[in-house]
Amino acid sequence: MPDGRRLRGQRSREAILDQAVSLASVDGLGGLSLGRLAEAAGVSKSGFFAHWRDKEQLQLDCVDRARRLWQDRVIAPTATAPKGLRRLFALHEARLAFYTDGVLPGGCFFFVAQVEFDDRPGPVRDAVAAAMADWLGYLERRVQDAVDLGELTADPAQLAYEIDALGEAAVTHARLRDADAAYRHARRAVLDRLRALATDPSILPED
């Protein structure tokens, strides 16, 4: 049980990590520079190495931190929605809220990370791939829930791909084109798709 000196270290470690995830959501895990990170976190560059052996260790911890952030801000809030179709759509809306609320300045950590590392073998790529596999798997299981409840007729893997793709694209569309239109299209696309596959579309909102 840490306190005193160790507590202070742990606090600054978390402050650095939060800054790192934020900066990485904009410039990527590679574009993240230790000098700029240290400056933004208010520590010296060498002080950084008291907490991480090298940049790669920080990157791996960033993936873990971003995972928990996603868990807390996207997955957890949907627990109040009724299991099945409505919770599935709540998941999509929570994701869009994550973007519109500006939780991360770059929009989505994993979106940047997977584009950056999908062609770069190594431990970081594996961690990103595992995180994406977990997320997609979670989506699939929520689709399966709705199927099991008789609310939906769908292939889970197929529908999970669609929901993820339609939500993810909102990040860049919002930044490079029209933000309102992007989120509106992303929401409408999944809503229409779910209503089309639903046994009883009336349990979902009309718009």
Added chain:
Amino acid sequence: MPDGRRLRGQRSREAILDQAVSLASVDGLGGLSLGRLAEAAGVSKSGFFAHWRDKEQLQLDCVDRARRLWQDRVIAPTATAPKGLRRLFALHEARLAFYTDGVLPGGCFFFVAQVEFDDRPGPVRDAVAAAMADWLGYLERRVQDAVDLGELTADPAQLAYEIDALGEAAVTHARLRDADAAYRHARRAVLDRLRALATDPSILPED
């Protein structure tokens, strides 16, 4: 009309540019290093500056080059398909073929570029945004064609967003998860969506 010396210069300029687009499709326009680019293209690093004033000029030319590549390999081949719904789906299939054929080692230049520059103001961002606006606009007009022919009932901007999102996501899914499944899901998603909106679904393949 260039020849002789000028011709050689133009050739090496194009060779460098092709290499740049290829490398940038993997590491991004920023991750692209002039040293590695020069080495890959077989010229000296300083020789590069005989063709471009600075890195930004190269990046802008890369955007232009990638646009023409997309035009030649995705848009042009769909000219043989019947106008309307079938040409719209042919466009999606041509895009997936662009990925599966491995035209660019990183999959899609613009995918990487837009993630990289959506938060970085400047001329390159503007060029990327313009290219994406052109592509999305083209998609919308092809949707509108199908609507005008009475083959489709859809909001062009909405459907264009969906088709683009469902195609784009295949790039990272193919690299980080299962390639076959990614392309299968991407194809199936758009096919199902178009068949659902079609006046006469039988003019599209069943699978």
Added chain:
DNA sequence: AAAAAGAACGACCGATCGTTCGTATTTCGT
């Protein structure tokens, strides 16, 4: 009280980054 461990620092390292400069060679316009 002594010793071990943790946090943080400034100074510095070699490598690489984008870029500039001077120069040599070759072809083009006149």
Added chain:
DNA sequence: ACGAAATACGAACGATCGGTCGTTCTTTTT
């Protein structure tokens, strides 16, 4: 034939990169 222009080069520049080292101060452990 001749000067201008284009192509390409090697060497070097300042800046920044990730990372190391030695040191100081404080806390924890023994």
